[in-house]
Amino acid sequence: MKKIENVFILGIGGSGMSSIAKYLAQKGMKVEGYDQRKSYITNQLEQDAVKVYFDIDNFIYSPNVLYIYSSAVPIDKTFLKNNLANNNVQSRAEFLEKLSYENKIIGVTGTHGKTSTTALLAHIFHHNNIDVSYIYGGSTSFHGIGGHYGKKDLPIILEVDEAFNTFKDIKIDDLLVTNIDEDHLDYFETFEKLIEAFRKVILNSKNNLVLNYDDQNINDLKIRNKHTIFSSKNGAEYKINYPNKFIHNSKEYEIVSNLIGSHFVSNITGAIALAFLNGIEIEESLEAIKSFPGVNRRTEYLGTVRGIKLYDDYGHHPTEIKATITALKEITKGKLYVIFQPHRYSRTNEKFEKFKEELEYADFSIVVDIYPAGEKPIPGVTSKNFESKNIKYLKSIRMIPAYLSSRVKENDIVLTLGAGDITLLGPQIIKYLDEK
Structure with missing residues (x-):
């Protein structure tokens, strides 16, 4: 190379x-x-x-x-x-493996939150004038696409992806693990095999290891390697006190951030812990976090029209959807409307009941046709199956702005949700509401 x-x-x-x-x-x-x-x-x-x-x-x-x-x-x-x-x-995967043998890797992995946390960690380093390289699968308003080549003698901060077991052969020096959840079973076949894949990666990390003990699946691994714990439970080196504080070495710190939700507070705390292990003081990390705008499509604020706030999120797994809906429900003064585009027929089929349960927590949800992501349809698997008292099926995304216009009111929140082209809808809704 x-x-x-x-x-x-x-x-x-x-x-x-x-x-x-x-x-x-x-x-x-x-x-x-x-x-x-x-x-x-x-x-x-x-x-x-x-x-x-x-x-x-x-x-x-x-x-x-x-x-x-x-x-x-x-x-x-x-x-x-x-x-x-x-x-x-x-x-x-082969490229990243070869890259890891030529550079020190500071990795971030987990079923949920790894992109945002990798971007945040890179932002902390750069805010403190440490020009590390980074590679993560998202973009921000600050830096655009999540790739940067920094000083060659400094580490690469890398989003370490479990999909297709991509992380299996990457040589990781420092590792932060946000959580482990049931996903990618079309590849791993069973949740036990996915957990074992995470276990191997965790045990193979060379130096600093930071783990979220609020995640039961991480807890159950019983990792014996030396590691740093962040958690809301007593005994953690970084003890989280929700909604926005943590304690380290008997000192309490407050997190000031633009990011919404307890899941972000957890990920921020983990990033601070790993940055500290790499020589960045906690106060310096907290200062950096104040200016971090978040990753595009991660509870991304799109704008306000007629007193109605619009957000867009990449969430396509029930756990991610629950976290985002919960976070927005906590700040809405009116009703929360969710427009969800399921991602892949296989995932919709496997997790249908969980998806429906989380969508019903919103005040009202609209579900559009499944985004196939290259998959062939599965007989009987359709978005129509989601319909209930609080969930409406609309076949065409183009129908949604007009449908919402007669229902949403000042102080409501509208959230577009999914990993497909649903992200194009938010600006269309803003334009439609603004013209009415």
């Missing part, structure tokens, strides 16, 4: 791939890539001097290019199909 100066990334519009593209471009490599369609991310990449193609039918393999491909791309149907065994053709 050191001898190759040209990089081509397949699936470059994905959040995990775009951050790698930006990191390598800032490192001085010529980076290009392919994606199926234009998007906000591909537009951002081109602003970062990364050329994006939308048709690669006439491309041919070159031994002088490093190819990195996403798991979302059917690589055996591309121009690389006969070269997959070559060293310059790497999956995302």
Whole structure:
């Protein structure tokens, strides 16, 4: 990889791939890539001097290019199909593994919250003039796409992803684990196998280990390696006192943040603990947190129109949905309206009852058709099944602004929720309400 100066990334519009593209471009490599369609991310990449193609039918393999491909791309149907065994053709997981053997890695993992926490940790370092590199699958209003090449003798802060067991072979020096929850069972088959994958990664971390003991699944691992605990339970080195304080070494600290919800307070505390283990004083981390805007699509505030606040969130797992709805219910003076787009037929099928339970906690929910994310439909699995007294099914996203307009009132909150193209809806609702 050191001898190759040209990089081509397949699936470059994905959040995990775009951050790698930006990191390598800032490192001085010529980076290009392919994606199926234009998007906000591909537009951002081109602003970062990364050329994006939308048709690669006439491309041919070159031994002088490093190819990195996403798991979302059917690589055996591309121009690389006969070269997959070559060293310059790497999956995302293989690239990150090789990167980890060339750099110190400060990793953040967990089923929920890892992107925001990685971004926050990177922000803490940069706010304190420590120019670390970072790679995480999201973007912020401060730094754009979550990739940056910093000083080469400093660590890389890396979001360590459990999907497809990506984190299995990454060499991690310091590790923060936010939680472990039931997800990606289409790959792992059972929750026990997923937990075992986390256990191996935790035990293989080399130096500082920070664990959230409010998460029962982490607690149940009974990790014997030396580690730092953050938790609301007595005995934790970082004892959280909700809603926004923690105690360390008998001193109480207050968290001042733009982020909404107790789950963010927990993740912030974990990030502060890991930053402290890397030489950043707690007071310096707290000062940095005040200016952290959050990651796009993580309870992201979109604006206010007619006294109605709109938020957008990436949540596509029942636990994430519960955390976001709970956080917004605590601050709303009126009603909370949720518009949910289920993500994948398999996940909707596996967790249907949990999804429905969390959606019914909102004052009113609208569910649109399932975003397939490349999956084929499963007979009988449809968003229509969610309908109940407080849940309405609407087939078309385009119907929603008009439907909401006659119902929402001043002091209400509207939340768009899901990992698909539901994120495009919020600005449309704002525009529609503003014109009425």
